[in-house]
Amino acid sequence: MASDTDALQIESMQLVLLKSKIHRAVVTGASVDYEGSLTISADLAELVGFVPYEKILVANLNNGERFGTYVIPGDARRGIMELNGATAHLGKIGDRLTIMSFARFTVEQVALHAPRIAVLNERNEIVRYEGDRKPAFKVLAK
Numbered sequence: 001m002a003s004d005t006d007a008l009q010i011e012s013m014q015l016v017l018l019k020s021k022i023h024r025a026v027v028t029g030a031s032v033d034y035e036g037s038l039t040i041s042a043d044l045a046e047l048v049g050f051v052p053y054e055k056i057l058v059a060n061l062n063n064g065e066r067f068g069t070y071v072i073p074g075d076a077r078r079g080i081m082e083l084n085g086a087t088a089h090l091g092k093i094g095d096r097l098t099i100m101s102f103a104r105f106t107v108e109q110v111a112l113h114a115p116r117i118a119v120l121n122e123r124n125e126i127v128r129y130e131g132d133r134k135p136a137f138k139v140l141a142k
Helices: 005-011 043-048 086-089
Strands: 014-026 027-033 035-039 055-060 066-074 079-082 098-106 116-120 126-130
Touching: 014 043, 027 035, 027 086, 035 086, 043 066, 043 116, 043 126, 055 086, 066 086, 079 086
Parallel strands: 014 116, 027 079, 035 066
Antiparallel strands: 014 098, 035 079, 055 066, 055 098, 116 126
16 A cells, blocks of 8 residues: 555656657768757757757667767758767768657656657658647757
């Protein structure tokens, strides 16, 4: 039988869940001389709810590399996916990436949460989308 203390611990618990994901993005550029990050087309970032400087986990489907970096919005509607700084050593133009962000949710929020997921083709165009299409955040392109 659960005690009142157990119930309070469960109610205050936070779980880390997938918030946003872009799947099968194609690397369009790489620049070691840039300060670091992953530049993502602003329209794609906005659709899935990535915000500028948000921490992301990136998985390179071609070589198995997984690395953390942050989002920099690029020009919208150009399909930009550019590895910058040290991350440029972890992939090459043409590689496929899965880009993920996570967020903390209360037990109550978990029941209502659905991640925003965009699956892209070889031109970084959306071929499938899951989630609310209403922008979660406004992202400004540089």
